[in-house]
Amino acid sequence: MERLTERLRLRMWRDDDLDPLAAMDGDPEVMRYIGDGVPRTREQTADTLVRLRQRWQERGFGLFAVEVRETGAFAGWVGLTVPEFLPEVMPAVEIGWRLGRAHWGRGYASEAAREVLAFGFHDVGLAEIVSVAHVDNTASLRVMAKLGMRPERHTAVPSTGQPVQVTLITREEYAATPGAASLTPQGAVPAPSSNLGTSAPEAG
Numbered sequence: 001m002e003r004l005t006e007r008l009r010l011r012m013w014r015d016d017d018l019d020p021l022a023a024m025d026g027d028p029e030v031m032r033y034i035g036d037g038v039p040r041t042r043e044q045t046a047d048t049l050v051r052l053r054q055r056w057q058e059r060g061f062g063l064f065a066v067e068v069r070e071t072g073a074f075a076g077w078v079g080l081t082v083p084e085f086l087p088e089v090m091p092a093v094e095i096g097w098r099l100g101r102a103h104w105g106r107g108y109a110s111e112a113a114r115e116v117l118a119f120g121f122h123d124v125g126l127a128e129i130v131s132v133a134h135v136d137n138t139a140s141l142r143v144m145a146k147l148g149m150r151p152e153r154h155t156a157v158p159s160t161g162q163p164v165q166v167t168l169i170t171r172e173e174y175a176a177t178p179g180a181a182s183l184t185p186q187g188a189v190p191a192p193s194s195n196l197g198t199s200a201p202e203a204g
Contacts, residue, residue: 003064003119005111010064010078013052017065020074021045024100033134034098035085036160055081061124066099066112075103078112080120083132085157089166092130095120097143109143117147118181121171128170135163148177 003010024030025040025048040048055062063079076099083094095116097109120126131149133140149167156163174180 003115004069005115007069008075008108008112008115009067009069010112010115011067012056013049013065017074018042018046018049020100021049021077024076024098027101029101030098033137033140033162035162052077061093061120063096064112064116066097066108068103068108073103074100075108076100078109078116080116080124080126080129083130085159086132086155086164086166087158088155089130089132092128093120093124093126095129095131095147097140104139109140110146113143113147114179117169117174121174122181126171128168129174131167132164133167135165141165141167148173 001012022040022042022045025045026042028037028039031037031039052063059082061080063077063081066075066078067073068075076097078095078097080093080095083089083092095113097113099108117129120129129149130152131140131144131147133144135154144167147169149169150173152166152168154163154165
């Protein structure tokens with residue numbers, strides 16, 4: 001599976017992604033607001049790469065590797081996952097992204113995430129998508145706002161105590177945003193509603 005934006009290619013994972021993925025996940029600045037903030041070892045990243053591939057097989061959605069179309073350079077990842085680390089919002093599907101520092105400040109996160117919202121609502125048939133960020137991660141919070149996601153709650157991650165903001169966008173809200181992909185209700189996948197105050201079909 002592959003999806004293209006103006007500047008980016010969103011694709012499935014390859015074995016040769018390990019080196020750039022390990023470099024990104026080993027960067028303290030990149031990992032500052034992720035989990036406990038501790039950079040990952042190469043071995044941990046190798047395990048992560050295996051799980052990233054498995055999630056696609058298990059769920060039919062997951063995280064895309066992101067590369068720059070002009071150069072073929074690995075930029076990071078963007079995609080959909082299940083936020084099991086935050087039980088109070090479950091069941092839910094979360095959109096997330098992580099880019100290497102060399103690719104910050106270019107609008108890549110917003111560009112890639114818009115394509116993933118289209119994938120989530122149109123192809124997967126989700127009724128709503130959440131996103132979660134540390135309250136001090138202003139860059140990610142700005143991306144969420146650009147995507148049309150609205151603040152839903154402030155809370156803390158039970159395992160780390162990190163304060164986070166949860167944002168949300170529904171299928172209907174997405175359809176009303178400028179440039180949104182056309183949605184056809186016939187393709188929606190029924191699933192339980194989340195605990196976030198909406199009750200439309202889906203989440204996965």
